[in-house]
Amino acid sequence: MELRQLEAFAAVISTGSVTAAGRLLGRSQPAISRLVQELEQEIGYALFSRNGPRVTPTEQGFLLYEDVAHALQSLQHIRQRASEIAQGSQRPLNLLATPALAAGLVPQALAQMGAEAADSISHIRVRSASPEQVAHGVLTGAAQMGVSSLPLEHRGLQVHWIGRAACVAVLPQGDPLADLEVVPLAALADRRLITMTNPYRLRGRLDDAFAAARPGAQRGKTQFMETNASVNAIAAVRAGLGVSVLEPVTALGLPLQGVVVRPLDTEIPFLFGVVTQQAAPCTPAMDALCQTLTDVAQRLLPGFVLHDARDHAALLEEMLPPGQLPAPAAQESSENHE
Incomplete structure (x- = not known):
């Protein structure tokens, strides 16, 4: 596979037509069609159903697109990071949070850090994801910090603190x-x-x-x-x-x-926490953001209670009805979504 083929394929799915994909990539319509056809020949199945000028992604095309889009995004980050290194810039802080925490808590914490954050973190990326994706992103190094609801008991994650507030x-x-x-x-x-x-x-x-x-x-x-x-x-x-x-x-x-x-x-408890990768040390900026998230949560949420990370198992047991506490192995491989 060639990068140009993957870019053409992703552009056609994103824009909905070969012509629009050509405009997006600065290439002609025939060139886009040729690249997609070459990719189809290489992988051995059709990515689009064709009806005259219209194209519709096949089921196999949709399945492949998810991985292609992720790979292209990673490549874009590599290019951007290479440029930042050339300019002597610090590494961006990649933060993953569940939608509720990404919208209601993280922006206020970053605003409270204010000018101090601008000096210590030159570039911040905040993305929302399911709790399972937050844990996976931190474990794989795609994000340095995660903010998610419980459970967070995954091997390789360091839970910094757990917050509790009533629904x-x-x-x-x-x-x-x-x-x-x-x-x-x-x-x-x-x-x-x-x-x-x-x-x-x-x-x-x-x-x-x-x-x-x-x-x-x-x-x-x-x-x-x-x-x-x-x-x-x-x-x-x-x-x-x-x-x-x-x-x-x-x-x-x-x-x-x-x-x-x-x-x-x-009281219906909502529990959430901040996680990083155990094997990766926190930077001073990450430590500052972790503390600021705590401060904002205490100010924002009435009756907010801060728990030590070691209370994780006891809090889970308290939340779940008797007999429903998952086994430790199941907790580590949990794929629950919120």
């Missing part, structure tokens, strides 16, 4: 429950709930809390709208599609007009 109710402005200082969890069970999809993280704790709040209630009676990101849930609440119980970082760190955030009468 909150998110209601449309003008909702009768918004007049209460504390919202009863049982009062939300009769409403349409906008909630997270993954049963192995926050969603599982929500289901258990609602079951305890309304013992004897029929399961399946409550209407649900599911999503994979807290910001989507808040937007749905603002649109009047229901109410939600969410982790507090997005609700308080990224407030939206038209919604009201209230504490609950039942």
